[in-house]
Amino acid sequence: MARQDSEILWQLDQVGFGYGDQSVLRDLDLQLEKGHCYGVLGPNGSGKTTLLDLFCGLLVPGTGKLKLCGRSLSGWQPRQLARKVALVPQDFVVRFGFSVREVVEMGRHPHLGRFATLTEQDHELVDSVMQEMGVDTLADRPVTRLSGGEKQRVAVARALAQDPEVLLLDEATSNLDIYHSLSILGLIRRRVREQGLTVVAALHDLNLAGFFCDQLIFLKKGRLLYQGTVDEVLQADVISQVYGVDARVRKDVFSGCPQVSYRVPGLEVSRTRLSEFRVSG
Amino acid sequence: MTGRSGFSAVTGVVLLALLLASVVLSATMGYMKVPANDVLQVILHRLTGTGSELDPVTVAVVTDVRLPRILAAVLVGGVLAVCGTVFQAILLNPLADPYTLGISSGAAFGASLVIVLQVFGLTLPLGLSIPVFAFAGSLGTLFAVLSLASGDxxxxxxxxxxxxxxxxxxLSAAIGFLKFLADEQVGIIIFWLMGSLSGVSWQNIVVLTPVALAGLVACMLFGRELNIMATGERAAATLGVNTVRLRWILLVICSLMTAVCVSVSGIIGFVGLIVPHLLRHLIGPDNRWLIVLSFLGGGLLLLFADTLTRAVLPAEVPIGVLTALIGGPFFCVIFKKRQADGTAGL
Known part of the structure; x- marks a missing residue:
């Protein structure tokens, strides 16, 4: 599959958003291209989730222009947008005991007319995404009975059932352990590589971001501070400026990815004491 | 899934058969026993104009006294259960029922007002003015609640x-005040508050039937969207569901349906709460099935309760009391069972 590297998805032109007189995002100029895996980083309250909500039409920019594929986002019908962009939330809560299969089937909603039922192809697609995310064996279980990791897999499966071009991950794996986190992100990464899926992921873990993404966007207090490839912007001075921590970045021999570690004065002291204790003990 | 929807379809057929059988059975019961065969003949004669004419007293008892009341029980029960299902789905709250938005209080206020005005010498025909005032009270309340909530x-x-x-x-404070003013007439208010189908006539059925059927179909059109709502407002919106519009449309439709029912029968609690729960327990949470099955189940439950109070019990107990007395303990058993399963409150 030939990938058009230069195709622009979102174009943000001086975009701002706020609640009342409290501004959340300010003067954002940004361009997101097809086929990349973007990481949106920044401290709590920097506007990561708001940015994703703007991308999928849940919020409307207060100022500036936001275009998707050259067309103003306000010109997109909700269902049309849902066929292009899917969101995986941080906590996927399902009430009333719907089964895994029923929830994944909901992903087909934007493709169906009001009176339509699922076709043979819809069922095949649902089966294949459940298999891809490894939840096919749980198909008839209520989602309420699943573990956190399984639930997030179902959320991703449902988003993939939308057959979207773009997947937005809103800290989709933040509550999961590293094994489940990596396995979900790995499966998504494969889609990016094999099918040209575009991903925009709000993340907290810088190492995970360096590992998973190829482009990073750093936000602080609603402003865009840095955007670039992982190698360009995942730097010690950037991290110190954005998060206000003393960080060091070096290339990890094992993974080949940039590795971030931190120095915290208090912790250092206790380590020294620990080693002294070991020597004397 | 296919297993589940197959089971739902079977359940629907069984409920429909039970409902039709109950209608006939209920019509045979009462002060005057009428054989089931005669009931069927009367209905057939009325519907098609064929068949032999029966004893006029039997015909009058079945068509003018029992059938309107039976149909009203089915329609009111069905509507309350459908509205309960829809309210629970749009409010994402298993405790919601058709009265959650205060429809019942509004209706009760309207009805109490008429009764009190009567005490103070205003002469209105109670048979007509109570339903009209109850309906107006419901609408006024709906309007007040929605305008209060729409700031969000x-x-x-x-x-x-x-x-x-x-x-x-x-409103309940206001009703308390009206009761105080009503003095000796307070009994009428209390009786109305507990619900009754004893005064139902064919005119009521003519109003109820189109409202119930049109409302049922309208709610069924939104079954898939209601399912998606169960995964949260944000997730639903990213699937292209306009959650705010969906809420507005369905709240207004269901509140109107409920208001019409309340104006006919007074306040009948528990049907709208318990039927959706029972059916969810039985066939799962899929609203595409749940809505239509709730209609059948609610109709069946209220017909059962009304027949019990009309024909079986020595004195007529207010039906709202009966539904709660039957439904309550049943509900407790289900709730306990679901607690043991770890699915309570879903």
């Missing part, structure tokens, strides 16, 4: 439930 642009379930609670609290 997202029309969240918390805002709606809170607005309903506030308005209902004010």
């Amino acid at each position: 642009r997202r029309l969240s379930s918390t805002s709606l439930i809170l607005s309903g609670v506030i308005v209902a609290a004010i």
